[in-house]
Amino acid sequence: MQKEKLALTSLNYHSKEADLEYFSVSQFKSFVECEAKTMAKLNGDYTEPPSNALIVGSYTHAAFESDEAFQAFTEQHNNVIFKSRGGKYSDFECADRMIETIKSDPFAMFALEGEKEQIYTANLWGVEWKIKVDSIHHGRMSFSDLKTTQDLHKRYWSDKYNGWVSFVESWGYVLQMAIYRRVIQENLGQTYTPYIVAVTKETPPNKAILHFDESRFEFEYEYVEMKLERMTDVKAGKLEPARCNKCDYCRGSKILKDTLEIGALIHE
Numbered sequence: 001m002q003k004e005k006l007a008l009t010s011l012n013y014h015s016k017e018a019d020l021e022y023f024s025v026s027q028f029k030s031f032v033e034c035e036a037k038t039m040a041k042l043n044g045d046y047t048e049p050p051s052n053a054l055i056v057g058s059y060t061h062a063a064f065e066s067d068e069a070f071q072a073f074t075e076q077h078n079n080v081i082f083k084s085r086g087g088k089y090s091d092f093e094c095a096d097r098m099i100e101t102i103k104s105d106p107f108a109m110f111a112l113e114g115e116k117e118q119i120y121t122a123n124l125w126g127v128e129w130k131i132k133v134d135s136i137h138h139g140r141m142s143f144s145d146l147k148t149t150q151d152l153h154k155r156y157w158s159d160k161y162n163g164w165v166s167f168v169e170s171w172g173y174v175l176q177m178a179i180y181r182r183v184i185q186e187n188l189g190q191t192y193t194p195y196i197v198a199v200t201k202e203t204p205p206n207k208a209i210l211h212f213d214e215s216r217f218e219f220e221y222e223y224v225e226m227k228l229e230r231m232t233d234v235k236a237g238k239l240e241p242a243r244c245n246k247c248d249y250c251r252g253s254k255i256l257k258d259t260l261e262i263g264a265l266i267h268e
């Protein structure tokens with residue numbers, strides 16, 4: 001007999017209960033970064049400190065969800081958005097410029113059209129996944145996600161890809177689009193095309209609508225499959241979670257037992 005699956009809604013999507021039952025792209029990325037920290041989060045032993053960047057991100061997202069969602073968000077976070085003497089804090093002024101940049105571009109707005117914040121689940125590679133799609137357009141069989149970044153053309157070193165990559169690969173957005181595409185396939189029986197609408201924090205902001213060469217997804221599926229077996233065992237408590245020894249959680253709970261040869265400093 002199979003256990004009844006937890007039905008996901010916008011209210012419980014980010015709950016610990018949902019995170020325990022389902023994998024998500026952010027949880028997968030968190031496991032890749034540090035198993036110990038991810039397990040501490042799942043066990044309730046550690047809570048991520050609140051980050052301003054996260055609130056700015058939600059603010060920008062809400063602006064494209066609906067006027068009501070944006071208004072509700074602004075009221076709820078009034079004290080972090082507005083200075084006591086009037087005006088907004090600079091991060092939110094920057095967000096306003098990014099929002100305006102996208103809203104005044106008809107092609108970008110076209111790319112963001114669709115049903116907002118749709119939740120889907122599917123079993124992939126033997127585990128349950130949950131996704132929440134920013135914007136999905138069934139008529140065009142496409143979905144899109146708004147991403148903010150420093151600079152469209154900045155290069156980042158990547159061990160995963162063993163080379164220089166753009167912010168899209170560096171932040172795991174190809175992985176995200178690949179998983180979303182697969183979960184949507186399982187639910188709707190059709191292959192939807194992903195797009196990223198990107199806008200930068202520069203003044204004035206730069207912008208682009210990005211598509212993906214199909215061949216990129218296969219690499220991501222193989223990568224996920226390769227990593228998932230160990231992750232599933234760690235999550236189930238069958239394997240001891242490995243510490244990255246670099247993140248805030250590991251630094252804060254570190255106990256030294258050994259010395260490091262200096263070469264290990266840049267090769268781990």
Ligand SMILES: [Zn+2]
Binds near residue numbers: 036243246247250
């Ligand atoms: Zn760590």
